[in-house]
Amino acid sequence: MLTTYLNTLPYTKFVLIEDSVTAKGGEILEYLLKNHENKQDYRTHLFVFERNFNQIKNKHPGSECHDFTSDLRNWMSLTTSDMETVISNLEENCVVVIDSLVHVLYRYGLLGAYQTFTDIKNKKNVQQIITVLHTDLLEDRDKVIQYFQHLSTLHMELQPKRVLYTYKKSQRKIIKQLEEYYCDSGKFITQPIKKPDKDVIRETVEQINPENMSTFKIGLSEKDKESRSNLVLPYLPKETNSSDGKIHYAFDDIDDWDEEDPDDDLDI
Amino acid sequence: MEKPSRGSFNIPGTVINGQNAQLLTSTGISSVDSILGGGLPVGTVTIIEEDIYGSHAKIMLDYFLAEGIVNDHSTLVASLDMNPYNIIKNLPAVIHNDPEESTISSDSIQDDKMRIAFRYQNLPTSDKDSHNIGHYFDLSKTMSLADIENSDICYWNGQRIENGTSMFANPAYNELLKAVKEKIKEGKFFLKDNPSKRNVLRVGIHSLGSPMWLPSRDSYHLMNESRDLDMFIFCLRALVRSAFAVAVITIPTHLYHENSLDRCIHSSDIAMRLQTFSGTELENNFSLSDYHGFFHLTKLAAINSFASKHPGSIEYVFKLRRKKFHIEKLHLPPDLQEVGSSNSTPPSIACGSSNKHLLEF
Structure with missing residues (x-):
């Protein structure tokens, strides 16, 4: 189950949520964030790159928010945070949530973003990194996804109503599964995909009677079947009881009758 | 490569192959050594293509480095993805016996003698080399700090990269080459040098060409478009050839396109690939359930000889136990009833089927 993998201690290091317009990951991020905010033994850092x-x-008084939206290029000389300094100042135990990765990619380039995430991942005091990647905003989608999948330890690919996740449990064990998910009042719930029971399918199929669905008669009654079996079709050999003639052959003296069937070896 | 004359130098942890006068050194894994024909020839570059999750290739690199430290070889460790000091700190500890040997032999002692296939009675179950140059390591323990501190180890983590002009798109490649060259020069490992005591330099590079080695900080180029990786391997090989040095590189090749990969293999001397089963369909395969992945020996260059020792089309598999990483030949299990019951009809001769047909004669 995905939720158990997300919540087991020690936390898996790097959670990558891959979302798109058809399957948005905002609610899942919100759920994970709420989960961490309630904990006392570490701080939660939220890097805000989108929205107000x-x-x-x-909305998130429990976490320390860093503003990257107001003055990203430092044009207005507001003293907003710089990502590198914020990351180098992460000293105590903490969880880092970055919303979203695409903006980091735009801002710092692919190499810069990858280096930043590797840096955070290699920090011992960082318990977990969570980030969302909006895949439809990427230029070279497959490659970027591949690189960050390589770095991630738990990677979730959101599809409408389903989530395909790869969890690198340890060095040796990898779990890859497709599960159903839904969000219910701030809670994120996943369950294995239920396969419909075979017996149920058979029953429902049997219940559907084509006889009732049409305005004309489709089947045959018992009487119809009997008369059908008694019908003799014109091309079939007719059984005749009248014995008009038979061939009687009397052997001549010179006839050499072979007892054996000449076609015996044909095995017909 | 220089042909060493027999007994001209006596470097611990190396052995001279009598057939083609190669100076061999161990990879740390005896089963790999025997596949390679005794060990890694000094003066070569080996590349290990990482499995998708990278962990097994790292273990092979750990063995290679640990073997060097045990033999008092000089070492250069480089990585951008993790701190090279942490790699060294977590090397497996050396032990005297094969960690899993006792359990294996107790399993294989079978009192019932083979009555029909008696010729195979005394055949060893795994290939063993009588003269093993390597040591045994225990993956569950880490090497003692005293051993590490006493050995000559150079760490490279790409911290001081100068943005000079070089042929590489990412200056880190150039810096690493320089570091290797400096190390060779400083330790007098060049063939022309005459140090008081000959030694071997082991160069271990972890996850070379990972996204950390992408062209440049602000560009949106992708790795496939640059020739950095294969150029680096080519240059490194030239450097290592002229010295008493041996290099092992792990590369996350699943991030690369096949074309650039072929160039890398071409520039290397020995190329191997690890392919894990976990996370793939092969995980549930009945006959592979004992193993963790395939080990492919992609290339084994013929050095000082005309014929490569490449074993041909044998399939190898690797197994990662708690204490030991092991490679063996893949033997499919005998086809017993449980497996074969699905196709129970016995094979028939082409012209005469068992149930007689009407027109058959």
């Missing part, structure tokens, strides 16, 4: 910073800050 103040709204998000008010």
